[in-house]
Amino acid sequence: MHEFIVSALAFIVLIGVMVVVHEFGHFAVAKLCGVRVEAFSFGFGPRLFGYKYGDTDYKVCLLPLGGFVKMTGEAAEQNLEAPGNPAGELTDDSGSLLSHPRWQRMLIGFAGPFSNFILAFVLMVFYFHFINEVPSVHPIVVEWVSDGSAAAQAGIEPGDIINQFDSIDNPTWEQIRIGISKGVNRTVPVLVQRGGKALSMALRLSPEGKGEKLDMDQAGLFLQLVQGPIQVASVVPNAPAAQAGLRGADLIFAVDGHTFHTLEPLVAYLRAGHGKPVTLSVLRNGQTLAPLVVRPSFQGSAWRLGFTYKPPSDIPTQDEPMPLGESVVESKEFCADSSMLIVGVLEQLFTHKASVTQLIGPVGIAEAAGEAAETKDWSSKFGLAASISLNLGVINLLPFPILDGGMIFILLIESVRRRDINIDVKERIYQAAFVVIVAFFAFIIFNDVSRIFTHVKP
Numbered sequence: 001m002h003e004f005i006v007s008a009l010a011f012i013v014l015i016g017v018m019v020v021v022h023e024f025g026h027f028a029v030a031k032l033c034g035v036r037v038e039a040f041s042f043g044f045g046p047r048l049f050g051y052k053y054g055d056t057d058y059k060v061c062l063l064p065l066g067g068f069v070k071m072t073g074e075a076a077e078q079n080l081e082a083p084g085n086p087a088g089e090l091t092d093d094s095g096s097l098l099s100h101p102r103w104q105r106m107l108i109g110f111a112g113p114f115s116n117f118i119l120a121f122v123l124m125v126f127y128f129h130f131i132n133e134v135p136s137v138h139p140i141v142v143e144w145v146s147d148g149s150a151a152a153q154a155g156i157e158p159g160d161i162i163n164q165f166d167s168i169d170n171p172t173w174e175q176i177r178i179g180i181s182k183g184v185n186r187t188v189p190v191l192v193q194r195g196g197k198a199l200s201m202a203l204r205l206s207p208e209g210k211g212e213k214l215d216m217d218q219a220g221l222f223l224q225l226v227q228g229p230i231q232v233a234s235v236v237p238n239a240p241a242a243q244a245g246l247r248g249a250d251l252i253f254a255v256d257g258h259t260f261h262t263l264e265p266l267v268a269y270l271r272a273g274h275g276k277p278v279t280l281s282v283l284r285n286g287q288t289l290a291p292l293v294v295r296p297s298f299q300g301s302a303w304r305l306g307f308t309y310k311p312p313s314d315i316p317t318q319d320e321p322m323p324l325g326e327s328v329v330e331s332k333e334f335c336a337d338s339s340m341l342i343v344g345v346l347e348q349l350f351t352h353k354a355s356v357t358q359l360i361g362p363v364g365i366a367e368a369a370g371e372a373a374e375t376k377d378w379s380s381k382f383g384l385a386a387s388i389s390l391n392l393g394v395i396n397l398l399p400f401p402i403l404d405g406g407m408i409f410i411l412l413i414e415s416v417r418r419r420d421i422n423i424d425v426k427e428r429i430y431q432a433a434f435v436v437i438v439a440f441f442a443f444i445i446f447n448d449v450s451r452i453f454t455h456v457k458p
Contacts (some may be wrong), residue, residue, distance in 0.1 A: 017385075018385075021389070021432075024115060028111065033100055034094065035100060037055065041069075042065050043067060044067075048060050072097060106412070113393035113405075116392045120389040121332070122389075123389070127331075133318070133320075135173040135225050142192075144226075145222070146222075146268045154201045154204065159194065160193065166188045193304045226262065230309050233248060235247060242306060244294040247284065271378075272302065279292070313376075346398075401429050
């Protein structure tokens, strides 16, 4: 019950803020364009309280699951019957949405998703500038080195202890990350301890056409953050891991005899294997299972086993706030990477490389929000909020009727044709789109609920 309450409250707060920010974007640009806004609501359903200022009723409604903006003529724009204004009928009212040029209506439509992008960017700038939690582990132990990588060519091996990186004695995890990021096209001296002996090495950092920055993953260097094994949070139905017998809450303490503690080095190992079957050593309820042989499947751009893992909660961290300029750069890269990840998932869905059964809906988001709310670190809270805000923005820009992108797309077609699409045609399009959206969300929610009862998540 406690987890349910936390998840529900976290979901309401998170989604409520995201949607209200989205609607505020529409509201602000509509006001700037001179469109009359009849209502700005936090929540849906019966009005609880509020006040009216000018033409706008600012109100709080019973169901705090987002909000909406009601503009004069908006129902007609979407070809829904509005009292006293037949669908699509032009009006002489200068405050009506329909009386404004199409480019202004497109700006109003784009303003909602744009506000979500701005929110995500600002959240991450705040996080990096004022908090920026980084691992605080000592000594620095190498967990894995990718074959053929810069780290492998330097002679670094799993189990090595890094005693010096560049000119820094006993470096921290963050100092190594920054050193790799800013050391592109340089050879960095590294001193490691292996079997009681000190070994000097030269790490040649090359971007390999991936841009001016390099991360530890690209350098092939993975550092150990925790002692425990990988904990499976959930298994994708019919995925290779599920077919091999892996279950949620299982502990993977070795892969082909190699010990991995977090997911990143395992992903790199699978990438190097190019689909070769792997043998998992698994603990379940304290008992060691017979080895599970899993053949990875190639999805999108990576080899995957088909499970999600529960990030370790015992990683020691410390705050190392960044200067404002670096915070802006990090936030921009986070938003760009997260947005491309969303686009990649959508591409896989449309090309049938991924299944819609792997998507999560409101229930899955609520679970993630509840877990983030109960963790002590801030990175998961800010990261989840920014990611959901970006998701909301990207999805709303899809050229699908009812969504903001669909309205913009139709307005673009009408601008090219220099005349409106037939009212009856638009009405049928919106009605069909509404049915598809409702059916899609019903399917996603059904998947969410099914996962709860089967203990299998995406």
